[in-house]
Amino acid sequence: MGDDRYMTSPQSASELAQVLRRTGYLVDEALATIGFLALGLQRPLLLEGEPGTGKTALAEALAEGLDIPLIRLQCYEGIDASQALYDWDFPRQILHLRALETTARLSPDGGTGSTDPTDVEKSLFDERFLLARPVLQALRESPAVLLVDEVDRADDEFEAFLLEVLSTYQVSIPELGTVKAATPPIVVLTSNRTRELHDALKRRCLYHWIDHPGLARELEIVRSRAPEVGERLAEQVVAVVQRLRDGGDLVKPPGVAETLDWARALHLLGTSELDVESAAATLGVAVKYREDADRVRASLDRIIGG
Amino acid sequence: MTSATGDSDVLTTAPDALLLGFARALRAAGLAVTPDREAGYLTAVATVGLGDERATYWAGRATLTGGPDDILRYDQVFTAWFTARQERPRTPAPAQTPPVVQADLLDEDGNSGEDGGEDRAEQIHATASAVEVLRQRDVGAMTVDEKALLASMFGSLRRPQPVRRATRATPAHRGTLDPRRTLRRQLRHLGEPADLAWRRRGTRSRRVVLLVDVSGSMSTYADSLLRVAHHWVTGGTPVEVFTMGTRLTHVTRALRQRDPERALRAAGETVPDWSGGTRLGEALKAFLDRWGQRGMARGAVVVVCSDGWERGGVELLADQMRRLHSLAHRVVWVNPHRGKDGYLPVQQGIVVSLPHCDSFVAGHTLRTFDELAEVVTRG
Numbered sequence A: 001m002g003d004d005r006y007m008t009s010p011q012s013a014s015e016l017a018q019v020l021r022r023t024g025y026l027v028d029e030a031l032a033t034i035g036f037l038a039l040g041l042q043r044p045l046l047l048e049g050e051p052g053t054g055k056t057a058l059a060e061a062l063a064e065g066l067d068i069p070l071i072r073l074q075c076y077e078g079i080d081a082s083q084a085l086y087d088w089d090f091p092r093q094i095l096h097l098r099a100l101e102t103t104a105r106l107s108p109d110g111g112t113g114s115t116d117p118t119d120v121e122k123s124l125f126d127e128r129f130l131l132a133r134p135v136l137q138a139l140r141e142s143p144a145v146l147l148v149d150e151v152d153r154a155d156d157e158f159e160a161f162l163l164e165v166l167s168t169y170q171v172s173i174p175e176l177g178t179v180k181a182a183t184p185p186i187v188v189l190t191s192n193r194t195r196e197l198h199d200a201l202k203r204r205c206l207y208h209w210i211d212h213p214g215l216a217r218e219l220e221i222v223r224s225r226a227p228e229v230g231e232r233l234a235e236q237v238v239a240v241v242q243r244l245r246d247g248g249d250l251v252k253p254p255g256v257a258e259t260l261d262w263a264r265a266l267h268l269l270g271t272s273e274l275d276v277e278s279a280a281a282t283l284g285v286a287v288k289y290r291e292d293a294d295r296v297r298a299s300l301d302r303i304i305g306g
Numbered sequence B: 001m002t003s004a005t006g007d008s009d010v011l012t013t014a015p016d017a018l019l020l021g022f023a024r025a026l027r028a029a030g031l032a033v034t035p036d037r038e039a040g041y042l043t044a045v046a047t048v049g050l051g052d053e054r055a056t057y058w059a060g061r062a063t064l065t066g067g068p069d070d071i072l073r074y075d076q077v078f079t080a081w082f083t084a085r086q087e088r089p090r091t092p093a094p095a096q097t098p099p100v101v102q103a104d105l106l107d108e109d110g111n112s113g114e115d116g117g118e119d120r121a122e123q124i125h126a127t128a129s130a131v132e133v134l135r136q137r138d139v140g141a142m143t144v145d146e147k148a149l150l151a152s153m154f155g156s157l158r159r160p161q162p163v164r165r166a167t168r169a170t171p172a173h174r175g176t177l178d179p180r181r182t183l184r185r186q187l188r189h190l191g192e193p194a195d196l197a198w199r200r201r202g203t204r205s206r207r208v209v210l211l212v213d214v215s216g217s218m219s220t221y222a223d224s225l226l227r228v229a230h231h232w233v234t235g236g237t238p239v240e241v242f243t244m245g246t247r248l249t250h251v252t253r254a255l256r257q258r259d260p261e262r263a264l265r266a267a268g269e270t271v272p273d274w275s276g277g278t279r280l281g282e283a284l285k286a287f288l289d290r291w292g293q294r295g296m297a298r299g300a301v302v303v304v305c306s307d308g309w310e311r312g313g314v315e316l317l318a319d320q321m322r323r324l325h326s327l328a329h330r331v332v333w334v335n336p337h338r339g340k341d342g343y344l345p346v347q348q349g350i351v352v353s354l355p356h357c358d359s360f361v362a363g364h365t366l367r368t369f370d371e372l373a374e375v376v377t378r379g
Helices: A002-008 A013-022 A029-041 A055-066 A090-106 A117-124 A134-141 A156-168 A199-204 A215-225 A231-247 A256-268 A276-281 A290-298 A300-305 B015-028 B035-048 B053-064 B068-086 B118-135 B144-151 B179-188 B216-233 B260-270 B280-296 B314-327 B348-356 B366-378
Strands: A045-049 A070-074 A086-088 A130-132 A145-149 A170-173 A177-180 A186-191 A206-210 B163-172 B198-205 B208-213 B239-244 B248-250 B301-305 B330-335 B359-362
Touching (some): A013 A055, A029 A055, A029 A186, A029 A206, A029 B053, A045 A055, A055 A145, A055 A186, A070 A134, A090 A117, A130 A134, A134 A145, A134 A170, A156 A199, A206 B053, A215 A231, A215 A256, A231 A256, A276 A300, B015 B068, B035 B053, B053 B068, B068 B144, B068 B260, B144 B216, B208 B216, B216 B239, B216 B260, B216 B366, B248 B280, B280 B314, B301 B366, B314 B348, B330 B348
Parallel strands (some): A045 A186, A070 A145, A145 A186, B208 B239, B208 B301, B301 B330
16 A cells, blocks of 8 residues: 555656646645645645635545545544544443353353453453544555644644644554554645644644635636636636735635635526626625625625726 | 756855755744754755755745744745845956945845945945835835835834923023022022023923734735834834734834844734734724823824724724824824825725824825824924
């Protein structure tokens, strides 16, 4: 398995860009270079940026492009090691104990070695009762892409734990021993910057800030991701979204995901050319705050007309 | 002088020394560059290959920065470190002292001065004229290189020196009659009429309070406005600086450091709501409740730097502006967009605030910052 990855592993940044392009994910030079570095140096990639700029999608594209499994760990407040790493399947352990009890009672002469308490305990902490959570799963199944999504939502302690795993790529389970990845998985961490990550974690990773794409590239993205949308409509939607972003007065400027949604929504309604009415009717797909919607609606004529 | 890069002039020093020097320069600029980051940087550059300038740029950005705040600084140091080296004149010429003060603006690695000559003079000329142009350019629409050059120009701005009349009179050669001193003089002469003594009320510096909007809509100007604030704080006049966003932050202490880069970084770390939304009304209320009413705004020149986009209700803002105006000596509103063509003060925040402002000025170029200082002084 380990060698497979290196055979398909891109030899240069442009090669990686092509691999990703084949999956429909378009990268610029910066992201291609940094992605290539992450693969080459076997270091985790920390992506930050506005929501909807394709941080998570990169991990998905990497997995698809390199043809390896994607293992996703969604972080949330209060997540701990047992949800990220491994857990023992407690109900099945109890069931196993009961089964042992019953078999012992049915054959009163005993005789089998399974009545020895040490053996029974040992049999409880067997591989088959181990629930591998994403991190352990990634270490075992590597080569794989481990996506640690929205790491800023987790607590500080969890970050420290991640740091430990990411620096050694191994995990020790007291009852079983150490699990070490044959080849380190490709790790992608994403953060929306709701809080500042600890510097130790950042130092361990390659850092990249993903910006909203420019007009040409966003248009290209819409074409590749939503090919059913007409050329004219795609151009108009992208132009309007770009103007909304450049205005800089929105609470939450629309991301690429919103652009795609909006283009698809308009297409679904049978629109082939964006006008003020259709834009106003579907505005909720792209702009999600009431203040923003009011502001955009007020200036829609100008934005679409000009 | 041939090296692995093929470009022989870049590397007069060993490549790793050049790269490590760059990492050090970044650390000096305030980035958290640690030895393990330096090691990561060298490995990353080795992986992408030293010859590819763009790739080395990205390799460095990925390994040496840790947040969007670092990126501008990284770009500036990168330009200064690598560009300046490439532009060094190839033929050594007799040493010559550059006649223009702005000569060192683009060269930050200490290599200027010795290798002068005609190229040098041209460079100086170009720099000097660039300086003139930059003074009138909109700071919100500048490239990274221009911003780097601009950053060094804030030191030459004028500082405001508003004054108020002092309460006590001091002896002077002219002014009103000073009866007490006149009588004492006469006593000294046993009651004989002597010279008349005069007194005069002098002047004291008037406090300046800067309230800088750092919300998302002002993000392209916040950096420059804080640089102006830093320049003012380090002068003699008492200046207090607050940032307004979704909350109010007192950044005067952070800005007191001499070095503008360090000061700005310190201020940036103090401000929790960088590029967020704006709640001008609430921020003003917080300022007036905690500082203004107690004395900081009393008799001061209060400068509000904002574009007037208000997320909260404008009634609150109007009330607070009225309060502020009644406390302060003068209220000056600075709007970066004011100097642009076709600007109309139609934003709700501006509309309700203007009746309570004494001046409404632009603030988008260095020249307007100079004018702002004058407006504040005039008060």
